[in-house]
Amino acid sequence: MNKKCTKYEGLFIFADDATLQRHLKECPECRAEHEKMQKVSKLLQEVKPVYVQKHKQTAQIKIACAVCAMLLSGTVLGLINFNTDISDTIKYGTTLSAEDLGLPVDSYGLILVE
């Protein structure tokens, strides 16, 4: 009965390179397995630059979106902060006049100076 060698995975992961090479020389099954792994490794090396490129583009798009969001929210918040009519409308539902603020006003709603 021909038993299949199961050492390859264990040696590949846990043993040092010299031990793996020694076993590969004496075991044809593991040698075939190792050749398959080398092919996969070569394929991965070929495909790697494409994935790196894609990853870089995705990162650049994310940075651009973050910058746009910061600029937009900064502009909107700055506008609300410095334009008191907008912030009054948001807080109280209407713009506040000098009378609403408790200042002395004349019949035109202008601040009265005595």
Ligand SMILES: [Zn+2]
């Ligand atoms: Zn083997």
